[in-house]
Amino acid sequence: NAGVTQTPKFQVLKTGQSMTLQCAQDMNHEYMSWYRQDPGMGLRLIHYSVGAGITDQGEVPNGYNVSRSTTEDFPLRLLSAAPSQTSVYFCASGLVGSYNEQFFGPGTRLTVL
């Protein structure tokens, strides 16, 4: 049981490049989400999904796309990277319900030059 895995661990992009951050979980969780963490800002929700085929925007969705074709995978796409997207990105998964402990991946540290 690997839990929540994220790839890559580190990435450097140039402004305008696109890329996909991968997230997978093997716990059969319905709920998956993406957060970004910036110094002094805590974690901010980018996008989330309550099941395959269902996605919705969080607090800071601009510049990011997601899809959820399977229960296990929830990739995050940066369409045209900007320096403001330099951050640490965390994927999380959990069950839908009143008690929804979320399990976090180890994070992807992204730098946009």
Next chain:
Amino acid sequence: GEDVEQSLFLSVREGDSSVINCTYTDSSSTYLYWYKQEPGAGLQLLTYIFSNMDMKQDQRLTVLLNKKDKHLSLRIADTQTGDSAIYFCPLNQGGKLIFGQGTELSVKP
């Protein structure tokens, strides 16, 4: 919208007790959580409390909830250097976790 406020830093000596505080602007969460983030790692659930409880004890951890004042606290007894981390108390808003800035706990030997 809902907001979570935490003090940014706390420094204690090894062996002392630590108290980390959290204040909400509004909350209807059934459960309230404390997450711990060690340096360079993701977040892990440390403990939680059901919203109709005032207190929960879990080994060295004590969680206190004052619903009237919308105040949650985490007390760590006999704080160790391994407790150095950032602590978060997110709100559960319809399944989404809303985070504050987190409190960075520094434990000095």
